[in-house]
Amino acid sequence: MHVCQPCVSLLLSRPLSAALQQSTRALHQRAHLTLLQHTLIELSCSSYVLSSVDLDAAVHPSPLQEISEEEAVQIHVPSALPPESSTLRPYVDESETLSKLVQLGVNLWKLEQRPNVGSMLVRLDFDADVAPKLLLLKDLGVEETKLGQLVSYLKSKKFSKQSVAAMVSKAPYLLNFSVERLDNRLGFFQKQLGLSAEKTRDVVTRLPKLLCGSLEPIKENLKVCELEFGFRGNEIQHIVTTVPKVLIANKRKLTQIFDFVHNTMDVPHSLIAKFPQVLNAKFLRIRERHLFLEYLGRAQYQPSQPNYISLDRLVFLPDEVFCSEVALATLEDFERFQKTL
Amino acid sequence: MTTQAVRLFRKMNGLFAVYKPQGVHWKHVRDSTESNLLKALNSCPPPAPQLALQFQLLSGGENCSSKDVVLSPSMVPTLADHPLVTGPQFHKVHVGVGHRLDAFSSGVLVLGVGKGNGVLEHLCKSHVTRDYTLEGEFGKATDNFTHTGRVIEKTTYDHVTLDKLERVLAMIQGANQKALITYSQVDLHTQEAYELAVRGLLYPHGKSPPILTGLRCIHFNPPNFTLEVQCVNETQKYLRKLIHEVGLELRTSAVCSGVRRTRDGPFKVENALTRQHWTADSIMQAIAHFRPKTDKRIDVNV
Secondary structure (H helix, E strand, C coil): CCCCCHHHHHCCCCCEEEEEEECCCCHHHHHHHHHHHHHHHHHHCCCCCCCCHHHHHHHHCCCCCCHHHHHHHHHCCCCCCCEECCCCCHHHHHHHHHEEEEEEECCCHHHHHCCCCHHHHHCCCHHHHHHHHHHHHHHHCCCCHHHHHHHHHHHCCCCCCCHHHHHHHHHHHHHCCCCHHHHHHHHHCCCCCCCCCCHHHHHHCCCCHHCCCCCCHHHHHHHHHHHCCCCCCHHHHHHHHHHHHHHHHHHHHHHHHHHHHHHCCCCCHHHHHHHHHHCCCCCHHHHHHHHHHHHCCCCCCCCCCCCCCCHHHHCCHCCCCHHHHCCCCCCCCCHHHHHHC | CCCCCHHHHCCCCCCEEEECCCCCCCCHHHHHHHHHHHHHHHCCCCCCCCCCEEEEEEEEEECCCCCEEEEEEEEEEEEHHCCHHHHCCCCCCCEEECCCCCCCCCEEEEEEEEHHHHHHHHHCCCCCCCCEEEEECCCCEEECCCCCCCCCCCCCCCCCCCHHHHHHHHHHHHHHHHHHHHHHCCCCCCCCHHHHHHHHCCCCCCCCEEEEEEEEEEEEECCCCEEEEEEEECCCHHHHHHHHHHHHHCCEEEEEEEEEEEEEEEEEHHHCCHHHHHHHHHHHHHHHHHHHHHHHHHHHHH
């Protein structure tokens, strides 16, 4: 079974159509070079007499025939680039825009998987299109454009410059939004969660994806926490400020983890609200570790009892540390136990 | 000149066993192993980029004056081989799955990489037996024979003793032995058939329903009990139904609370890789460990 390596992506992606701009310096350099070589070859040959009135010779001149400088300059050299390609590889060296993008660290391979992005990139002119946007993103404070309005709005809501920069780098699609949409979203979070402005800012800075996606799943998750799980308002506030990912987590997985932790491990609501990181962890991990502790007789999750194990230590410690400190057993024992589940 | 990544890829051929946890679809296991192998392959250093001749306008040497610019040649790495333009070196590794385990069951799952997939197909079609540990619970019956399904009826089980259970198991085993002999297409009145049966080399030829070659109870603590089964051509749903039928024979009802595969052909649970070990180097070690066993097994079968 032969596996073709980067060739597979060539076959699967769509073909691009080449339209290189005239003003690529490298292209001109190469054309100039081939002309130089052409004339050098002619001049270095020994004397070849120009055949005089032969019509055939005029129509099909021999390549070793001497011609004048003006005629040499008028020879058209077709470019060696393919007119169509499914990747940007043949064009990167020739195009100034593409090579500068690569030097800046843009992942061209990932971008060209999207439809039509490759053709668009090949057609861009670096100085006219790309450079101003890059400078804007660098400053994040130009007032005249629409992007500048967004940034000034965020600044008016007292987001610091570093937090705005962090949000934009984590969720670049923020820049596409209008000001009213952002306003609605921020207002929704403040009202629904009942958080102060400072805490809302903190949550949004840490997880800017909250502002990008639809609000329906977030509302659903909040309802699930309140009605199905039975958390009180202040507990939900604490959970969301500690682990904002709970708002966009998968509802089914969240329910599965909560069901196991509350019903099987018998952990009360107050303790779960105190350690909300457990809701963000992998279910299999929690299950295996809890069953191992139960098998050893060390599953004690009440803070008042001796040998108490806190939920965050249960979930966050790496395996070796968990086995040696919490379970007081060896890693091999844990693996052997895993194979009996 | 082969790169390190290509050499590693060529070594990735063979079979290994993985311990599938309960509640996880087998496709997820296969995808995780494939992405871990790809991660290891793509983390190898990429091949050196090709150099291209480029004429650059540099200021002239000592011979010319400082204002002259001269075309001078230099070898420059082409950007076409830059990793940001070509992407990762490897996109796909062929990882195939042997006899599948459904999401409710756990246990040994055999995976094959590269050329091992051909061997895997051969192994699947052959008559290897598989070992299962089935956990059952008396007292209720559900719609999908598991303890998480919708309960249909509840019964008492005080009358069930180990003695009665063993009698029921012996009856089931007898029926299965008969089926084994029928499907093995040997004439029972011949000497060869007797010798094969004595050595335990009878196996079903061609298509056959699931047949249990061995069945016994290893733990009995009402309402819970554990059975150990060796079978051929089975599905996990059939084994859960078996628990249900054992309950019916004992005039009560039973559900299955766990199906765990402890052996699939020559692959045993001691050598199966747990989730922490689904990385490339552990997998390569496991492939090297199983290579002599699978070769021997194939020779015997063929």
